[in-house]
Amino acid sequence: MSEATETEKTVLNERQLYPLLPLRDIVIFPAMVTPLFVGRTRSIAALERAMEGNRLLFLATQRDPKIDDPTREDLYEVGTVGQIVQMLKLPDGTIKVLIEGRQRARMVDFVEREELLSADAVLCEELSCESKECEALMRGVRNAFETYINLGKKIPAEVLTSLAGIVAAGRLADSVVAHLSISISDRQEILESFDPIERLEKLLALIDREIEILQIEKKIRGRVKRQMERSQKEYYL
Known part of the structure; x- marks a missing residue:
């Protein structure tokens, strides 16, 4: 894992474990509200785990969208912690979910289990700028x-x-x-x-x-x- 820069070190907060939702062909930013269709088994499990708690997920974009079972190396380290706004199970087994990006975060550890993926991540505070x-x-x-x-x-x-x-x-x-x-x-x-x-x-x-x-x-x-x-x-x- 690459080391954080001096700028990042000043804004990193306490680590927290989040259910991980890998993204294909999209990058979600803070304050961005996006509908997603989720069909992969472990991604659905991540949504369900988030719904059991505070509805928060770590959203990380895949480097190659064609990969079905991404590992840590297949994901960008910097992503966004997002919150599930609404979730609907469709007849074909996929899930339509509305997610709002909340805050930038950096993945510091990748936890892979058979049932779902998780990310140990730190939030990055938004720096002010008034010059x-x-x-x-x-x-x-x-x-x-x-x-x-x-x-x-x-x-x-x-x-x-x-x-x-x-x-x-x-x-x-x-x-x-x-x-x-x-x-x-x-x-x-x-x-x-x-x-x-x-x-x-x-x-x-x-x-x-x-x-x-x-x-x-x-x-x-x-x-x-x-x-x-x-x-x-x-x-x-």
């Missing part, structure tokens, strides 16, 4: 995200309204990243950024990259459309 640099980064992220939406991304208008009311830097970054079309590894990198300024900087770079790609795609579509229109005119002539 002018932080304020400038938050403004930059909001403006860049608005540009991203205006380039054709279908995101509800109320999302921008809700973002305008967020005053915590880390919370803003976590809320924005959930709406970006980026890779799992990019999302995980944001999750592992404990310092809010570092998180905002990485997020802004990701949004700028996506904006550049969207602008190129728009130019390509425009060029193809003009070529098709020209070909159509030549055909009718």
Whole structure:
């Protein structure tokens, strides 16, 4: 296991054992409410164990979503402690569960039993950020995200309204990243950024990259459309 950085050491709390829910193709952030369909036997057992207590789980994303029985090496160490909001057993035996991310956490031990997986994890407190640099980064992220939406991304208008009311830097970054079309590894990198300024900087770079790609795609579509229109005119002539 890799050692915690100096920044992380200042925010790590007491260890606690949580039922472990491995995630495929999704990274859950604090304050993010997500519906999941769960079908693996040990994952269902983890949900049931959580429901017997405080409904808390450790949510860790798999490095390879194709693996059915992940080991510790198959999971990212940094995940999110989440709470079950609602759970429904479906006729086919799978479970639909609504989970709310609560707080970042780091897995320090992996407990594998035949019936379920568990994670011994420490919570990572959210660091505050009230500097002018932080304020400038938050403004930059909001403006860049608005540009991203205006380039054709279908995101509800109320999302921008809700973002305008967020005053915590880390919370803003976590809320924005959930709406970006980026890779799992990019999302995980944001999750592992404990310092809010570092998180905002990485997020802004990701949004700028996506904006550049969207602008190129728009130019390509425009060029193809003009070529098709020209070909159509030549055909009718």
